[in-house]
Amino acid sequence: MSTGNSNVKPDFDVIGVGAGFAGLGLIHYAREAGLSIRVFDKASDIGGTWTWNRYPGAASDSECYYYCLTFSKQLLQEWKWSIRYPGWEENLRYMHFVADRCNMWPHITLDTKIAGADFQKNTGLWLVRTEKGEQFTCRYFVSAMGMISEPVIPDFKGMGKFKDPCFHSARWPQEGLDYSGKRIAIIGSGATTVQMLPVVAETAAQVTVFQRTANFVMPAVQKPITSEWDKEIKENYDKIIQKCRNHSFGMAFDSPVGRNLADTPPEEVEKILEEHWPRGSFRFVFETFDDLVVNAESNRIVGDFIIRKTLSKVKDPETRELLKPKGYPFFAKRPPLDHGYFEAFNRDNVKLVDINEREPIVEFTESGIRTTKNHYEFDIIVLATGFQAYTGAQEALPIRGQNGLLLKEKWTEVSASIMGVFVSGFPNLFMITGPQAPFANLPTSIEQNIKYIVDCIQKMQKEGFALCEPKRDAEEAWVAHTADIHRQTLMAQGDKVHSWMMGANLKDRNPRVLIYFGGANNYYDKLRDSANSGFPEVEFRRRA
Ligand SMILES: Cc1cc2nc3c(=O)[nH]c(=O)nc-3n(C[C@H](O)[C@H](O)[C@H](O)COP(=O)(O)OP(=O)(O)OC[C@H]3O[C@@H](n4cnc5c(N)ncnc54)[C@H](O)[C@@H]3O)c2cc1C
Numbered sequence: 001m002s003t004g005n006s007n008v009k010p011d012f013d014v015i016g017v018g019a020g021f022a023g024l025g026l027i028h029y030a031r032e033a034g035l036s037i038r039v040f041d042k043a044s045d046i047g048g049t050w051t052w053n054r055y056p057g058a059a060s061d062s063e064c065y066y067y068c069l070t071f072s073k074q075l076l077q078e079w080k081w082s083i084r085y086p087g088w089e090e091n092l093r094y095m096h097f098v099a100d101r102c103n104m105w106p107h108i109t110l111d112t113k114i115a116g117a118d119f120q121k122n123t124g125l126w127l128v129r130t131e132k133g134e135q136f137t138c139r140y141f142v143s144a145m146g147m148i149s150e151p152v153i154p155d156f157k158g159m160g161k162f163k164d165p166c167f168h169s170a171r172w173p174q175e176g177l178d179y180s181g182k183r184i185a186i187i188g189s190g191a192t193t194v195q196m197l198p199v200v201a202e203t204a205a206q207v208t209v210f211q212r213t214a215n216f217v218m219p220a221v222q223k224p225i226t227s228e229w230d231k232e233i234k235e236n237y238d239k240i241i242q243k244c245r246n247h248s249f250g251m252a253f254d255s256p257v258g259r260n261l262a263d264t265p266p267e268e269v270e271k272i273l274e275e276h277w278p279r280g281s282f283r284f285v286f287e288t289f290d291d292l293v294v295n296a297e298s299n300r301i302v303g304d305f306i307i308r309k310t311l312s313k314v315k316d317p318e319t320r321e322l323l324k325p326k327g328y329p330f331f332a333k334r335p336p337l338d339h340g341y342f343e344a345f346n347r348d349n350v351k352l353v354d355i356n357e358r359e360p361i362v363e364f365t366e367s368g369i370r371t372t373k374n375h376y377e378f379d380i381i382v383l384a385t386g387f388q389a390y391t392g393a394q395e396a397l398p399i400r401g402q403n404g405l406l407l408k409e410k411w412t413e414v415s416a417s418i419m420g421v422f423v424s425g426f427p428n429l430f431m432i433t434g435p436q437a438p439f440a441n442l443p444t445s446i447e448q449n450i451k452y453i454v455d456c457i458q459k460m461q462k463e464g465f466a467l468c469e470p471k472r473d474a475e476e477a478w479v480a481h482t483a484d485i486h487r488q489t490l491m492a493q494g495d496k497v498h499s500w501m502m503g504a505n506l507k508d509r510n511p512r513v514l515i516y517f518g519g520a521n522n523y524y525d526k527l528r529d530s531a532n533s534g535f536p537e538v539e540f541r542r543r544a
Pocket residue numbers: 017018019020021022023040041042043047048049050053058059060061062063067112113114115144145146147148149393397432433440441442443446
């Protein structure tokens with residue numbers, strides 16, 4: 001047990017790591033609660049995801065009007081989006097708008113990597129160290145480090161030999177990179193590549209995509225936000241926010257629709273799918289039928305429809321065959337949205353290489369990549385190899401809890417948490433969208449998490465508690481509940497195809513349950529119920 005001696009005054013009530021949506025939201029709600037707060041980010045700008053991911057074509061897959069923070073009605077009315085899925089520049093401009101208008105800058109320290117955080121038993125405070133050697137204390141330590149912010153860098157033989165630029169897609173040079181007329185390799189074929197390929201192929205001399213797993217891809221249907229649409233959005237913001245709050249994936253969709261594919265006659269199914277396909281976005285999954293991610297046969301039918309629709313765009317039969325997703329159900333991997341991906345393969349300057357079976361990569365060379373069959377020469381290699389989802393950033397930072405255990409060590413086998421927020425053995429540590437939280441429209445989950453965390457802190461402040469210690473039995477119950485739900489979904493098959501949603505894209509660890517699939521809306525209810533009943537998942541301890 002820790003003493004939590006409250007006589008020692010910390011530098012800040014709250015220290016947050018990360019200045020993306022989560023960090024900015026945290027500043028707002030913490031300040032509103034009268035807490036002192038400082039947020040650190042190793043990046044040179046705020047924006048998180050949107051300052052790091054500057055690759056050509058980088059854009060959100062959530063539609064703009066619900067991919068934002070909702071704490072200020074005024075800001076929602078003032079900001080105008082230009083396009084349905086904003087690119088990184090516009091997302092970043094939006095985040096600057098929020099930080100400027102809410103005067104958040106005094107609470108933000110950039111270019112500062114947090115190098116360690118230790119819970120101090122004698123004071124009950126967290127000691128937070130920066131890479132520059134500074135130290136700060138806080139009572140509440142909050143991870144706003146992002147659920148997909150830590151890149152996965154593959155370890156191909158000879159990677160260091162390649163003499164030209166080679167970088168992860170989330171580390172696209174901040175100053176920009178002139179790739180016109182260049183020969184580009186893209187390793188990986190997930191959401192990043194689906195966005196990047198059509199853009200880079202326009203001016204590159206040649207683009208070669210090295211694919212491990214083909215994806216189910218749905219249409220984005222990008223379009224401008226017209227004045228009429230903007231007006232409609234702004235008149236309906238309360239409803240939009242409510243829809244997100246009550247949706248299983250935190251999105252402003254009209255679902256459940258009250259109909260299952262399994263109970264619908266085939267002609268009617270085809271008609272409904274055809275009708276919804278041109279509308280674009282994840283709506284296709286959620287506004288057609290309610291059983292697509294739970295019923296294997298319904299899933300197969302919609303998967304076949306998607307394959308038919310997308311692959312009919314590809315002229316070359318061999319490429320078409322390679323681009324066909326196989327051996328896993330639709331949504332067992334996070335499906336990307338299409339902005340011209342399949343058409344790009346019809347260009348003379350685009351080539352697809354299957355590195356799963358036909359032509360695995362053997363090594364990098366000084367001038368390119370050698371596979372089992374060929375040597376390809378390149379001027380730029382982009383590692384679009386994804387992220388260590390949910391746990392990556394938190395494991396990269398040594399966070400040491402009550403008994404000297406590192407969070408990374410605690411998560412060796414199971415990435416355990418209570419609702420993705422608390423971890424037993426780590427008092428006064430809070431995570432925004434940590435492991436075993438839902439996979440949803442992130443700003444919705446982020447704001448729900450922050451409100452919950454700040455409510456907990458306010459309770460402690462008001463009632464004179466120095467420590468909140470997450471209970472082990474509550475953690476075991478959440479882990480078991482999350483695993484139980486996971487088993488019942490088709491997403492559990494993601495481990496067959498290296499899905500990051502299960503951490504199956506990592507070499508050095510077992511696939512695991514990282515996501516609560518019981519519905520984001522149900523999860524938000526659970527957060528509310530927990531707050532309303534005084535946070536029964538944690539033990540509060542009084543001041544010594
Ligand atoms: C290309 C791309 C597109 C996406 N599109 C969508 C979408 O359409 N819809 C959706 O819901 N989600 C999307 N996401 C997920 C996205 O990460 C979230 O939407 C959201 O941006 C997360 O915000 P965050 O503040 O939690 O984390 P992030 O934006 O990831 O910010 C985390 C910050 O923490 C900082 N950090 C980490 N470790 C340290 C450390 N030790 N010291 C200091 N700073 C540290 C990082 O530098 C980073 O700036 C997308 C992600 C990517 C990569």
